[in-house]
Amino acid sequence: MENSKIIIGYLIYLPIVIILTIYVSKMLFKNGKYFMRDIFKGQEDIALATNKLFEIGFYLINIGWALLILKISYSSKNEMSTQTLIELLSMKIGGFSIYLGVMLFLNLFFFFRGRRKSRQNIKTVSKTPIYDVRNEQLK
Amino acid sequence: MNYNILTYCIYLPIIAVIMVKVGWLFYTNGEVFLLHLYKQDETIVKPINNLLLIGYYLTNLGYAIITVAYWEHIQSIPEILSTLSAHLGIIIIGLAILHYNNVLCLNYLVKSKRILQ
Numbered sequence: 617m618e619n620s621k622i623i624i625g626y627l628i629y630l631p632i633v634i635i636l637t638i639y640v641s642k643m644l645f646k647n648g649k650y651f652m653r654d655i656f657k658g659q660e661d662i663a664l665a666t667n668k669l670f671e672i673g674f675y676l677i678n679i680g681w682a683l684l685i686l687k688i689s690y691s692s693k694n695e696m697s698t699q700t701l702i703e704l705l706s707m708k709i710g711g712f713s714i715y716l717g718v719m720l721f722l723n724l725f726f727f728f729r730g731r732r733k734s735r736q737n738i739k740t741v742s743k744t745p746i747y748d749v750r751n752e753q754l755k
Numbered sequence: 756m757n758y759n760i761l762t763y764c765i766y767l768p769i770i771a772v773i774m775v776k777v778g779w780l781f782y783t784n785g786e787v788f789l790l791h792l793y794k795q796d797e798t799i800v801k802p803i804n805n806l807l808l809i810g811y812y813l814t815n816l817g818y819a820i821i822t823v824a825y826w827e828h829i830q831s832i833p834e835i836l837s838t839l840s841a842h843l844g845i846i847i848i849g850l851a852i853l854h855y856n857n858v859l860c861l862n863y864l865v866k867s868k869r870i871l872q
Contacts, residue, residue: 647802713817
């Protein structure tokens with residue numbers, strides 16, 4: 617069994633990565649609902665459906681990428697030591713975690729953008745009066 | 756058990772505790788600033804704050820884990836202490852720089868908001 621260490625590495629890598637992806641996207645889109653409600657101005661059904669679609673896309677991209685970078689290439693005559701395995705795994709898992717963080721910030725940026733755009737439309741189309749808390753307190 | 760693995764076992768819990776603690780402090784104190792920026796709009800501030808916290812954890816812990824891959828070979832117990840402190844120091848200084856950067860950004864945002872109003 618000269619490759620057993622690599623298989624152990626895969627068995628450690630896969631659950632960590634998949635659980636991390638599921639947890640992050642659950643949290644992201646649980647919080648994203650509020651943004652979607654703002655963007656679609658209270659049209660609950662469209663907001664939730666869009667949110668769900670984004671969530672599925674997020675899962676697909678990230679789990680796909682995780683599987684794509686799975687391969688551990690180790691070419692040497694001697695058997696792999698535990699230390700090398702830990703170092704290779706840290707490279708993979710740390711890299712994936714940073715990638716996931718960047719994706720999360722990208723999504724957050726899209727939410728902000730959508731929210732700002734929908735706000736702008738409200739202002740130009742209907743001119744809703746802006747409620748100012750400070751003036752209310754001054755009176 | 757060689758010295759490198761022992762060092763990783765000491766390093767990872769320490770860095771995880773520091774990161775989680777610091778992140779939690781930012782989370783609780785940053786909420787006040789966000790509330791100020793969004794005119795006390797509680798429903799949108801909570802999600803933003805949660806997402807920022809998760810992003811912070813992912814990128815920072817990811818970086819902390821990645822440094823393990825580039826660790827030098829350790830031969831003796833004194834070397835464990837010296838390399839451990841060097842690596843921890845780099846990461847903590849990095850966190851401090853990021854933190855001051857953040858505070859400056861927030862300060863700038865709050866000021867520009869005040870000018871607009």
